[in-house]
Amino acid sequence: MATAFVHSSCNTVSGSNPQRRLLRDSPAASTSTTRRWSRVNLASVARTLFSLINAGRVREAASLFESTEKPDTFLWNLMIRGYANGELYEEAVHVYRRMQDAGVWADHFTFPFVIKSFANSSSYDDGLRVHAKIIKVGLDSDLFICNSLVTMYSKFGLLSAAERVFYEMPERDDVSWNSLVDGYVSNGEGWRSLVCIKQMQEAFGMRLDWFAITSALAACSLELCLEQGKEIHCHVIRNGLEPDIKLQTALLDMYCKNGDMVYAQRLFSSMSRRNIVTWNALIGGYALNDEPLQAFASAIKMQDNYMIPDTITVVNLLPACAELRSMDHGKAIHALAIKKGFLPHLILETALMDMYAKCGDLKPSELLFEKMTEKSLVSWNTMIAAYVQNGRNLEALQLFLHLQEGPLGPDVFTISSIIPACAELASLQQGTQIHSYVLRAGYGRDSVVLNSIVNMYARCGDLNISRQVFDRMMCRDLVSWNILIMGYAIHGHGKAALELFSAMKDTGLKPNQSTFTSVLTACSITGLSDEGWLHFDSMQQEYGMSPEIEHYGCMVDLLGRTGDLRAAIDFINKMPLVPTARIWGSLLTAGRNNRNIEVAEFAAEQILRLEHDNTGCYVLLSSMYADAGKREDVDRVMSLMRQKGLNRTAARSLVEFDGKTCSFVNGDRSHDQSNKIHQVSSVLSRKIEEAACDPGAIFDPIDAVMKKANSPNRHSLRLAVIFRLISSTVGSPVLVKKNVRICNHCHHAVKLISGFSGREIIVGDTKIYHHFSDGTCSCGDYW
DNA sequence: ATAGGGTTAG
Structure with a gap:
C-alpha cells in the first residue's frame, strides 16, 4: 500500500515540468535522507487520515492534514472526499482549489468528489469548467468521472448535456444507466425515464437493481401509470428482490400518488416494519386523495406507535386542513410546528400559506410570505394563487409584476394563476403581454395555458383574438371548445356559439356537462328558445346525461327571456333537483325584466330563505320597487337589509x-x-x-x-x-x-x-x- | 479510496 502512495506522489510531484520541480524541491528537502523520512511519514499519515475520513471524523482529519508537509494526491483526495461525503461541499471545493494552487495534479479519484461538490452546491459555472479541465487532462473517458458528470448535469437540469456524456462514454455500467434514469425522473421526465429503463432491460439485457426500481416507481408516480407500477411490484416479487423498508415505502408512495388508497393501505398493513417515512407517505396519500379524515386518523395512529411527527408529517397534513376548510386544525398544526422548532422552513412555510389561503384567510398567508427569509418560485406562485382563489385579482397582478423585478422567472404554475386574474380584471394589455411571455418562454404548447389564454381574451372583450389563439392551437381539447363556445355565448353571439358546437361534434369530440352549460347559456342569452329546448332534450336523450343545476338555471333564464313566467315557475316545480338560490335568482331576474313584482317578490323570498345574506337580492328588489314608484317598499327592503347587518356590495368598475x-x-x-x-x-x-x-x-x-x-x-x-x-x-x-x-x-x-x-x-x-x-x-x- | 434518489409546497 505504502508503495502505491509513494508512486502516486512521484507522479504528482516530479512530472516533466522542471520549473515545478524547482519550486517544490527546496534545497533542504532535496537531500536523500529527508526524502526517505518524509515518505515513511507520509505513509503513516495516509493510514491515519484514511481511517479518520472513513469514520467521518473530518475535523480531526483536517488538522492532521494541515500539519502534513507536502501532502500528495492521495491525501488531498482523502480530504476532498471527507468534506464531500460530509456534505461540506464548499470546504471540499476549497481544498480542491488549494490542491491546484499547490501544483498537485488531480487524478481520476479526485474528480468524482469535486464534481459531486459542484453538483450539490449548484455551482453551474464551476461544473462546466471542471468538465473542460477533465477533457483537457484526458480523463473524459473514465467511467466513474462520466457517471459523476451525468449526475451533475441532471442536477443542473441540463438533461441534454447529461445525455451527451452518457452516449459518448466508451463504456457504461449499471450506475451509468441508473444515473441517467434518475436524471429524467428528478427533472419531471417520467416517460423518458420509463423508456430508458425499458431500453436497458430489453436492448441491453440488464437486470433492474434497487436504484433502477426506485426510479421506475417514482416515474410511475409522476406519470400516473398505475399498471406499470404494479408490473414493477410484480417484478420485485418474482425476482425475489428483498423488499427493504425503503423499497416498500417507494411502492406505497407509488400507490398513493396513483390514487389507489385501498392497495396502499393493504401494502402498509402487510409491512413488518414501518418508519416515519412510511407513515408520512401514507398520510400524504390520504391528504392527496381527498381523504382528510383518514390523514388525521393515520397521524394519530402513527403517534400511538411511538412515531414522533416531523416536518414532513406537518407538511403532509396541511392540505388535509385546507380540504376540510378547517382553520382550527390548521392553526393547531401551525402551533405544533412552532413548538417543535420546525420553522423557519421554506417548504413548510409555503404549505402553511397555501393552507390559510384555502381556508379563506389571506392575512396569515401574507404575513408568512413577507417574513420568509428565502422565497422560492413556489412561494411566489402560492401567494399569487392565494390572491386569485380569494378574488383578490388586483393584488395578484401586483405581486406578479413584483416577481418579475427579481431574478425568478414565471413558470407554467405562475402563468396558469395569473391569466385567470387578467381575465377577471379584463386587463387586456397585461394579458397580451403575458401571452407573448408565454410564447417566448416556450409554454405555448401547454394546452391548459392556451385554454386559459383563449378564455382571457374572450373575457377581456376581444373575441377575435380569442378565436385566433384557438384556431392556432396544435391540439384543441374539449375544454378549449367549451371555453370558446362560452366566449361567444357571453358576448351574445348565440348563433355562432351553436355553429361552433356542431363543428366540435364534427371533429368527433363528445360533449360533456360543461359543453352543455356553454350551449344552453348561448341559447338563453340570445333568446334562442327552440334551439335551447332541442339541446336540453338531446343532452338527455342522445347523450344520456342528467342535467345539473346550472343547466336547469339556463332553461329558467330562457323561459324568462320569452316572458312566460308561469311556465318558468312550473318548470322549477317539476325539476328533479331541489332548486337552489341560483335557480330562484334566474326567476328573480325574469321577474325584474318582465316588470312582474309578484314573481320577483316570490323568487326573492325563496332566495333569502336559502341565503339570508344575499345582498344582491335585496338590492335588485329595492330597485324594482323604486322603478315602480313604491317608496315605502324601497325603505322597507333597505332597512331590513340594514337590520341584518348587511351592506350592499360596493359596486366597482x-x-x-x-x-x-x-x-x-x-x-x-x-x-x-x-x-x-x-x-x-x-x-x-x-x-x-x-x-x-x-x-x-x-x-x-x-x-x-x-x-x-x-x-x-x-x-x-x-x-x-x-x-x-x-x-x-x-x-x-x-x-x-x-x-x-x-x-x-x-x-x-x-x-x-x-x-x-x-x-x-x-x-x-x-x-x-x-x-x-x-x-x-x-x-x-x-x- | 472513486459514482447513488424511500416521504416534503403550486
Missing part, C-alpha cells in the same frame, strides 16, 4: 389604462382626472335627460333617498366609461368590467353615450358582456 388597472367606486373622486370626469358626467347627464327617455328620470326615489354621490349620474360605471372615453384614442372600443350587474339607469345611459360619442362601449358584468353602439345594446335590453 375597472378599466385598464396604459397597462394599469384603474378601479372606480360610486361617486369616486380619487382619480387624477376626477374633476374632468365629473364635469363631463354632468354634461352627459343633461344630454341624457334631454333625450327624455330615461326610465328613472321621471321619478327616482333611490336618488332622493340616497346621498347625491349615489345618484346614477355618479355610478362607478359611468365614471369609468367617461374616463376611458376622454383618455383614449378616438375610435377605439372602450372596455369596462363590473363586479355587479348593470343597473337600469346605467344601461340606458351607456346606450345613449355610445350614440353621442360614436364609440363602441363594451361592459362586462358578472354574467354577460354588453356591446353598446349607436345607442343600442347587444343584449336587446334583457339581462
